Amino acid sequence: MPVRLTLPIASAPGIHVVMPAYLPDSDAxxxxxxxxxxxxxxxxxxxxxxxxxxxxxxxDAPLAFIDGAMLTGLRTAAASALSVRxxxxxxxGILTIVGTGLQAGTHLEAIAAVRGLTKLRVVGRSLESARAxxxxxxxxxxxxxxxxxxxxxxxxxxxxxRPRDDGR
Amino acid sequence: xxxxxxFHLPVILVLNGDNVQRCLDPLKLVDAMDSxxxxxxxxxxxxxxx
Numbered sequence: 001m002p003v004r005l006t007l008p009i010a011s012a013p014g015i016h017v018v019m020p021a022y023l024p025d026s027d028a029x030x031x032x033x034x035x036x037x038x039x040x041x042x043x044x045x046x047x048x049x050x051x052x053x054x055x056x057x058x059x060d061a062p063l064a065f066i067d068g069a070m071l072t073g074l075r076t077a078a079a080s081a082l083s084v085r086x087x088x089x090x091x092x093g094i095l096t097i098v099g100t101g102l103q104a105g106t107h108l109e110a111i112a113a114v115r116g117l118t119k120l121r122v123v124g125r126s127l128e129s130a131r132a133x134x135x136x137x138x139x140x141x142x143x144x145x146x147x148x149x150x151x152x153x154x155x156x157x158x159x160x161x162r163p164r165d166d167g168r
Numbered sequence: 169x170x171x172x173x174x175f176h177l178p179v180i181l182v183l184n185g186d187n188v189q190r191c192l193d194p195l196k197l198v199d200a201m202d203s204x205x206x207x208x209x210x211x212x213x214x215x216x217x218x
Binding site for chain 1: 180181182183184185186187188189192194195197198200201202205
């Protein structure tokens with residue numbers, strides 16, 4: 001897997017990123033092609049859009065087109081959750097998430113899968129975004145008092161989230 | 169009939185974000201990354217250093 005190719009798009013402005021890979025076990029070629037356009041959120045679009053294309057490695061026939069934003073969100077959250085499982089204390093149960101976008105949701109899901117969470121803190125750029133994210137989280141005890149943290153807004157919601165049974 | 173190229177193929181799987189989220193289990197992803205990192209570290213140990 002070579003180093004990713006990054007192409008700045010001055011007119012957008014934005015960044016075009018391409019990452020090719022060969023998957024010998026699947027005999028497939030994968031190409032992740034994504035764009036990072038900082039102005040997208042103000043247009044109601046995700047910051048990062050993209051697609052992953054899978055091709056047959058022997059014929060080049062396209063096999064699949066996969067939404068790249070969600071795939072990236074899940075992959076990044078899995079890496080974070082692995083670091084939590086490896087490095088965090090076994091009784092650590094309070095999670096603070098900075099951000100309220102797609103990755104906030106995937107991180108909560110992934111880390112809740114490896115740790116029994118007792119409390120969640122959400123820090124967003126605005127109270128509205130933190131509140132909107134908090135409303136998507138199931139929980140039976142939600143503290144709605146906003147508090148300012150490092151120039152942003154934080155929001156607490158609590159409710160037990162237990163790790164999934166991984167059979168170990 | 170015009171040449172349809174790759175789109176002549178009978179089946180191309182298309183997964184949107186919801187499909188991706190339903191297909192991928194977070195814990196299995198964590199385990200897969202754990203395995204990949206361990207394999208990478210094992211391969212790095214076998215490679216002679218610069």
